[in-house]
Amino acid sequence: MAQLRMLLLTAVLAGLIWFAADQLDSSEFTVEAEIRPVVPASAPLAVRIEEPAGGLVKLEIRGRNAALNSLRGEMAGNRLPIRWMAEETLSPGEHQLDVLHLVAGDKLLLPFSVLSAKPARLRAVVDRYVTQDVPIQVNPGLFRLAGEARIEPAAATVRMLESHWRNLGDRSLELAIEKLLQGQPEGRLLTFEVPLPAQLAGQPASIQPKSAHVSVTLSERNVRRTLAPVVIKFAMSVDMSARFGLELRDAGAGTTDIQVIGPAERVATLEPQDILGVIEVNSEDAAATDKFLLRTPHFLLPEGVRLGGEPEPVEFRLIPVAP
Incomplete structure (x- = not known):
């Protein structure tokens, strides 16, 4: 029995010594981090951090001195990049998210305990991409056309944010061809390959195909x-x-x-x-x-x-x- 008590006492003392050594070898450190949303390639999702500006937060972390020194060296005075793997299941709209939860799985912070975050919450706006077919039209500027323009293909496939799509007034893709018509003869069929723009009604979009064939006949000027x-x-x-x-x-x-x-x-x-x-x-x-x-x-x-x-x-x- 005495031997068992001695073994237990030895184990407790060893634990206390290890704990004390760990405390002496550990420190707390405040680091400025930049949270960057990462969206899976398969997700038709767009995530934007509204607050704090730029996704900048201050994290109070604790860890072994060697690990902290290594982290300081890697940062070299810069912000710590934190990749937030945004969930595909997030619904469109505004979300208030807990910063400690967002940074918990980041590999750069795995050797440390994250004690606190300032601010404690992050405001993010989630939007989704939609894909729609829109008609292609031509804008001849001051030129008048004899009859309708022939456009191949007649429609383009547009991928853009749903919030932008909802706010569009005119959902057609307009090709400005006035410069192409300058100096061209009237009454003759003209054919051009016209690049499609990278936006729809002033809003950024991914558009396919990249160009269209346009055939027109000029009349007098407008x-x-x-x-x-x-x-x-x-x-x-x-x-x-x-x-x-x-x-x-x-x-x-x-x-x-x-x-x-x-x-x-x-x-x-x-x-x-x-x-x-x-x-x-x-x-x-x-x-x-x-x-x-x-x-x-x-x-x-x-x-x-x-x-x-x-x-x-x-x-x-x-x-x-x-x-």
């Missing part, structure tokens, strides 16, 4: 004219009209100046009241009453007349009406 002020109306269902009012971020955004292009005899007689800008408000917008929405108006134009440039988007939000 003219360009500015019309102002053109009224912008908001179109919504009767039910939504009864439930919501509208607030514009810019009080003057209810009207706008636009440029139109068309035959001289048609454009010369146009007045601003002949044209109407329309912004469609749908049921999905009812869930976003806490923020302003950005939407590009669509303009109702007379036959043979088109816009001479991309219209300015309008910021608005829905205001619930008291029952």
Whole structure:
């Protein structure tokens, strides 16, 4: 029995000695880290950290001095890069996430205990990519075409963020061919291979194919004219009209100046009241009453007349009406 007690006492003393040695050989260290979201290649997902700016956090870590010294040497005064493997199951929208949970699996921190994080939470916005087919159209600028343009293929496949897709006014891909038509003869069939842009209505997108074959025949030139002020109306269902009012971020955004292009005899007689800008408000917008929405108006134009440039988007939000 005495021998057993001696063995137990020896084990306890050894544990205490090991613990004391470990404490003497360990230190705490504050490190500035940059959290970078990493999305699986198979996930149609986009993750953006809104707060803190740049995903920068301060971590209080504890570990053996040798490991800490090695970490300091690797950082060389720079921030510690933390790869956050964003989950494919994250739903679109805003998320408040625990920083300690996000950094727990990073291989650079495995030798250490992460004691605290400042800030303790991170705000991230999750969006998803959508793939859609959109028609391809040509914009001949001041030139007029005899008949319709022939475009091969007639549509392109666009991959872009869902939030950008929802806010598009005109969901067609426009090819500017005015420069290609300069100096070309009238009445003759012309064929060009035109590169497709890397954006749709000003929003970044991945677009396939990379080019289209365009065949046109020139007629006489058009003219360009500015019309102002053109009224912008908001179109919504009767039910939504009864439930919501509208607030514009810019009080003057209810009207706008636009440029139109068309035959001289048609454009010369146009007045601003002949044209109407329309912004469609749908049921999905009812869930976003806490923020302003950005939407590009669509303009109702007379036959043979088109816009001479991309219209300015309008910021608005829905205001619930008291029952």
